[in-house]
Amino acid sequence: xxxxxxxxxxxxxxxSNTTEQHPVFGAMIRQAVLKRGVKLVxxxxxxxxxxxxxxxxxxxxxxxxxxxxxxxMRIILEKxxxxxxxxxxxxxxxxxxRTTVMQYPPEKVAEITGVPTASLHKAAEILATNKPxxxxxxxxxxxxxxxxxxxxxxxxxxxxxxxxxxxxxxxxPLRGQNNVQGACDMxxxxxxxxxxxxxxxxxxxxxFAKAWGLAKDEGGRMKDESFALSGKVGMTVTEMIxxxxxxxxxxxxxxxxxxxxxxxxxxxxxxxxxxxxxxxVQEIFPSETAQYADVLLPGVTFxxxxxxxxxxxxxxxxxxxAIEPEGEAREDWWITAELAKRVLAxxxxxxxxxxxxxxxxxxxxxxxxxxxxxxxxxxYAGVSHERIEKGERLQWPVKGAxxxxxxxxxxxxxxxxxxxxxxxxxxxxxxxPDDDYPMILSTGRVLYxxxxxxxxxxxxxxxxxxxxxxxxxxxxxxxxxxxxxxxxVRITSRRGAMEAEAWVTDRVPPGMVxxxxxxxxxxxxxxxxxxxxxxxxIPEYKVCAVRVERVGGNQ
Amino acid sequence: MPITLTxxxxxxxxxxxxxxxxxARANGIVIPTLCYHPAxxxxxxxxxxxxxxxGARTPQAACGLVAREGMIxxxxxPALARDRRTILELLLANYRDAEYTAAxxxxxxxxxxxxxxxxxxxxxxxxRPQRKVNSDPNPFVWVDMNKCILCTRCVRxxxxxxxxxxxxxxxxxxxxxIVAGLETTMLEARCESCGACAAFCPTGALDNKMSVDxxxxxxxxxxxxxxxxxxxxxxxxxxxxxxxxxxxxxxAPVNGMRLCVKGRYGYDFAHHPxxxxxxxxxxxxxxxxxxxxxxxxxxxxxxxxxxxxDTAFDITARKLRExxxxxxxxxxxxxxxxxxxxxxNYLMNKFARQVIGTNNIDHCARL
Ligand code: SF4
Ligand code: SF4
Numbered sequence: 001x002x003x004x005x006x007x008x009x010x011x012x013x014x015x016s017n018t019t020e021q022h023p024v025f026g027a028m029i030r031q032a033v034l035k036r037g038v039k040l041v042x043x044x045x046x047x048x049x050x051x052x053x054x055x056x057x058x059x060x061x062x063x064x065x066x067x068x069x070x071x072x073m074r075i076i077l078e079k080x081x082x083x084x085x086x087x088x089x090x091x092x093x094x095x096x097x098r099t100t101v102m103q104y105p106p107e108k109v110a111e112i113t114g115v116p117t118a119s120l121h122k123a124a125e126i127l128a129t130n131k132p133x134x135x136x137x138x139x140x141x142x143x144x145x146x147x148x149x150x151x152x153x154x155x156x157x158x159x160x161x162x163x164x165x166x167x168x169x170x171x172x173p174l175r176g177q178n179n180v181q182g183a184c185d186m187x188x189x190x191x192x193x194x195x196x197x198x199x200x201x202x203x204x205x206x207x208f209a210k211a212w213g214l215a216k217d218e219g220g221r222m223k224d225e226s227f228a229l230s231g232k233v234g235m236t237v238t239e240m241i242x243x244x245x246x247x248x249x250x251x252x253x254x255x256x257x258x259x260x261x262x263x264x265x266x267x268x269x270x271x272x273x274x275x276x277x278x279x280x281v282q283e284i285f286p287s288e289t290a291q292y293a294d295v296l297l298p299g300v301t302f303x304x305x306x307x308x309x310x311x312x313x314x315x316x317x318x319x320x321x322a323i324e325p326e327g328e329a330r331e332d333w334w335i336t337a338e339l340a341k342r343v344l345a346x347x348x349x350x351x352x353x354x355x356x357x358x359x360x361x362x363x364x365x366x367x368x369x370x371x372x373x374x375x376x377x378x379x380y381a382g383v384s385h386e387r388i389e390k391g392e393r394l395q396w397p398v399k400g401a402x403x404x405x406x407x408x409x410x411x412x413x414x415x416x417x418x419x420x421x422x423x424x425x426x427x428x429x430x431x432x433p434d435d436d437y438p439m440i441l442s443t444g445r446v447l448y449x450x451x452x453x454x455x456x457x458x459x460x461x462x463x464x465x466x467x468x469x470x471x472x473x474x475x476x477x478x479x480x481x482x483x484x485x486x487x488x489v490r491i492t493s494r495r496g497a498m499e500a501e502a503w504v505t506d507r508v509p510p511g512m513v514x515x516x517x518x519x520x521x522x523x524x525x526x527x528x529x530x531x532x533x534x535x536x537x538i539p540e541y542k543v544c545a546v547r548v549e550r551v552g553g554n555q
Numbered sequence: 556m557p558i559t560l561t562x563x564x565x566x567x568x569x570x571x572x573x574x575x576x577x578x579a580r581a582n583g584i585v586i587p588t589l590c591y592h593p594a595x596x597x598x599x600x601x602x603x604x605x606x607x608x609x610g611a612r613t614p615q616a617a618c619g620l621v622a623r624e625g626m627i628x629x630x631x632x633p634a635l636a637r638d639r640r641t642i643l644e645l646l647l648a649n650y651r652d653a654e655y656t657a658a659x660x661x662x663x664x665x666x667x668x669x670x671x672x673x674x675x676x677x678x679x680x681x682x683r684p685q686r687k688v689n690s691d692p693n694p695f696v697w698v699d700m701n702k703c704i705l706c707t708r709c710v711r712x713x714x715x716x717x718x719x720x721x722x723x724x725x726x727x728x729x730x731x732x733i734v735a736g737l738e739t740t741m742l743e744a745r746c747e748s749c750g751a752c753a754a755f756c757p758t759g760a761l762d763n764k765m766s767v768d769x770x771x772x773x774x775x776x777x778x779x780x781x782x783x784x785x786x787x788x789x790x791x792x793x794x795x796x797x798x799x800x801x802x803x804x805x806x807a808p809v810n811g812m813r814l815c816v817k818g819r820y821g822y823d824f825a826h827h828p829x830x831x832x833x834x835x836x837x838x839x840x841x842x843x844x845x846x847x848x849x850x851x852x853x854x855x856x857x858x859x860x861x862x863x864x865d866t867a868f869d870i871t872a873r874k875l876r877e878x879x880x881x882x883x884x885x886x887x888x889x890x891x892x893x894x895x896x897x898x899x900n901y902l903m904n905k906f907a908r909q910v911i912g913t914n915n916i917d918h919c920a921r922l
Contacts (some may be wrong), residue, residue: 001785001809002809011794019747021783022783022784022785023747023749023783023785023815023816023817024785024787024809024810024813024814024815024818025785027716027717027718027749027813027815028813030717030718031715031716031718038629043887053718066695070755099621114576114838171859174785175783175784176711176784176893177766177782177783177893177894177919178779178780178782178783178784178786178893178894179784179892179893179894179895179896179897179900180779180784180891180893180918181784182896182897182900183891183892183893183895183900183918184918185897185900186891186897186900186901186903186904187900187901187908187916188891188892188893188900188903188904188916188917188918189903189916189917189918190914190915191914191918193904193908194901194904199843199908199914208908208909212905212908212909213909214909218815229667229908229910230884230885230912230913230914232885232914233914234885234907234913234914234915234916234917235874235888235915235917237890237915237917237918237919240890240915240917241886241888243888244888248879248885248886249701249885249886249887249888249915250878250882250886250887251874251875251877251878251879251886251887252887252889252890253875253887253888253890253904253906254905255887255888255889255890255891255892255895256892256894256895257890257891257892257893257901257918257919258862259890259919262919263919277874278874278875278878280871280874280875283831284830284831285824285827285829285830285831286829286831294651294832294834294836294837294874295834295837295867295870295871295874296831296835296836296859297795297834297867297871298830298831298832298833298834298897299831301781301824302778302779302780302781302823302894303778303791303822304797304825305896307896307897307898307899308896308897309779309786309896309897310786310897311779311784311785311786311809312784312785312786313809315786315808315809316897317786317788317808318777318778318779319778319781319896320776320777320778321776322774322776322778322791322793322798323791323793323796323797323798323825324796326825326826326830326832327830327831327832327833328832328833328834328863328864329830329831329832330864330894332892332896332899333898333899333902335894336867336899336902336903336906338864339868339871339872339875339906340902340905340906340909340910342869342871342872343872343875343876343879343910343911344910345621346872346873346876354563359909366896366899369898369902370897372900372901373897373898373901391624393808406776434590447747447815447816447817448748448816448817450782450783450817450821452822454823455781455824456817456821456824458823458824458829459817459820459821459822459823459824460694460823461694461748461764461820461823462816462817462820463766464694465693465694465742465748486703491892523783535794542606545721
């Protein structure tokens with residue numbers, strides 16, 4: 001992030017309300033604009049705060065990012081602004097990609113996105129002629145059925161301009177929760193072990209089976225085949241919970257997550273959790289999801305435990321215990337380890353071979369767990385609590401005990417050798433406005449709250465400033481609805497309805513409403529659609545069709 | 556090219572372009588400052604950092620004085636001490652402490668220098684507050700302009716760190732005040748409650764409202780924020796097993812002195828009465844411990860019972876084993892957490908794959 005703030009000469013922020021969701025990075029960007037004259041192009045349907053600092057604000061219609069990016073790339077190609085040397089030496093697949101992009105002339109793009117052609121030209125010029133240029137994106141890009149395409153297209157743009165592998169360039173995803181990066185790195189995904197080693201790769205399976213004591217032991221005794229490490233890709237959260245509703249998943253172990261608040265189509269989630277035979281939730285608060293639990297295990301907050309988090313720029317940092325756990329609450333790692341021991345002790349075919357190096361669950365502390373992680377995860381091979389405590393600043397990959405880490409990725413080469421251009425076509429969102437549901441709902445966060453709000457709704461001052469959910473509504477629409485003085489609205493989609501106070505503001509364009517999902521009494525996710533990106537399985541939170549009506553008053 | 560100069564009879568090496576203040580600090584020599592802060596643009600208005608330079612007729616402000624080859628500088632002389640005491644006494648004439656804070660708190664920067672140079676409140680100045688104490692409704696930032704010494708650190712913090720331009724000097728000379736916006740509340744002046752102005756204030760005129768009376772911490776623990784993926788670091792100030800405030804840790808790799816409202820002020824959830832403090836299980840799980848599949852799923856109707864850890868673990872382990880062994884490993888799903896530690900996520904991955912035997916593990920990165 002500091003490389004972007006210090007070296008980028010232009011920036012494209014797309015699908016990220018940076019100053020509210022990543023506020024400190026947002027503040028760094030504002031200073032880069034003020035002090036270094038960085039040219040910022042913002043692409044966002046809403047006139048969010050950072051727009052004040054943008055040289056240009058493109059207000060594309062929700063769900064039309066690919067068309068927009070393709071349109072910009074076509075202009076870049078026509079003007080000859082592409083980085084030919086980079087394309088030749090470092091990439092492949094350019095011709096095919098070029099053919100696709102050429103099908104997005106400015107007029108067509110203007111029609112799809114609603115961005116005037118003059119703005120498209122200006123944006124392309126700013127982004128192509130100021131180097132290095134950094135692209136920042138967040139969930140406004142991924143929470144679409146075309147999320148993966150969006151991300152690929154942004155990579156296309158940066159390869160086209162040769163902005164990969166340089167300080168102040170690159171594609172910079174801004175992760176949501178503080179340790180999303182770490183949860184992914186640590187194998188908290190259905191298709192990979194820690195360090196993104198695929199479960200479908202026999203060599204990776206063998207490696208982990210040996211480490212965890214699931215392989216043949218020295219004496220040649222075989223483990224039961226059915227319990228060897230599974231090579232079948234598992235279910236994502238957006239598949240797992242519906243599967244619980246269908247009775248395919250019988251038991252759920254949920255750590256610190258609140259799918260009732262954060263997942264799409266809340267009513268369906270509630271039904272699924274209710275249908276599930278056994279749900280164990282490990283949490284710090286009785287969350288909305290906890291209502292559906294059969295067992296509640298009290299975990300602790302970040303202030304009560306020691307270990308590491310990995311931030312959005314792959315930086316591994318210490319979280320340090322400052323206070324003793326409240327009551328009988330316990331560190332989450334301890335709870336998981338104890339539970340593992342009990343399940344394994346229950347006597348079954350699968351009990352691991354005891355002499356495998358990492359089969360056991362007796363951990364004194366998280367430093368010991370990190371040793372196991374380092375041994376099994378090439379990108380964390382050189383990570384240890386000792387190094388971080390000594391003041392070393394580590395960004396993975398950290399390939400060994402004396403490797404200094406990797407602040408900038410893809411310097412000189414991509415992991416697969418050459419970067420591949422992936423031609424991407426525009427696809428409209430899964431649900432578009434129609435006569436019954438004429439407006440578009442987009443959801444996200446606000447500065448003063450966090451995610452399902454479990455923590456921030458329990459912070460007094462935050463509630464004083466932002467104590468109830470506000471739904472952003474354009475003045476034109478407000479007038480049409482007759483919202484004079486009476487500001488309460490009901491928003492209805494095909495899946496559910498919610499009521500909230502309207503904030504009449506031209507932050508949102510006409511025809512769009514914006515809601516946050518921090519408050520259970522205004523549950524935006526009762527409305528959202530569980531339409532998933534086919535690859536990432538991320539739901540389309542940023543677009544669904546709704547109807548807005550005023551509540552009360554005379555009609 | 557390094558520059559060699561002499562400070563307090565010591566030969567010092569400085570980097571070209573470094574100021575005397577920076578060169579002195581880099582060599583462990585303390586020069587008192589008030590309006591200066593390394594993370595803010597220099598204004599050189601308080602003049603507390605004056606030093607004597609051989610060849611110069613008057614003392615010079617060290618914060619703006621660029622080091623030159625061969626300079627001979629003195630930072631502590633009886634004359635300088637006298638001048639500093641006078642500067643501090645002039646500030647004290649307009650500084651009024653309503654003494655609402657707990658006695659055991661740390662000295663502010665201002666109080667520190669006042670004590671060190673033995674500055675006294677000049678006779679005849681009124682010790683009573685002239686302005687409203689706690690004059691702004693912002694829930695996080697405490698405003699008591701009776702303590703303002705017009706160093707403008709808050710003005711610069713808001714503009715140059717946060718990029719928000721809430722504070723500005725208003726009026727002239729001795730009648731100057733620092734005000735928010737057009738003399739509105741902070742929030743009306745578009746404050747984002749990041750707390751930077753309070754963090755940079757050297758007198759406590761701006762302070763952390765949640766912590767004004769909290770006193771001195773037993774310890775400070777540097778840690779990483781639990782909210783967003785920026786990964787800011789800060790110090791949790793702890794007293795009697797309670798977090799009493801968050802302070803910036805200036806060499807935090809990502810954020811330096813910066814924090815946002817959630818990181819700086821969103822910590823009280825840790826002590827919220829809603830915290831789960833004992834394991835709980837639904838009553839039906841205790842009533843029919845041996846029946847396997849006949850139990851109707853009745854968790855919503857069944858009340859919670861608090862139990863000890865052993866009971867909770869035994870029930871949970873049994874139920875997970877049952878599902879795994881009866882319906883196969885893929886009948887179990889594990890949701891790990893993007894709020895939890897790397898080490899905890901690793902264990903959840905190991906739990907799903909080794910203990911249960913399924914790849915049904917995910918978290919809410921998508922959401
Ligand atoms: S809290 Fe932050 S935004 Fe508000 S006035 Fe202070 S520095 Fe400015
Ligand atoms: S202080 Fe704010 S910006 Fe920094 S990590 Fe925490 S939530 Fe993110």
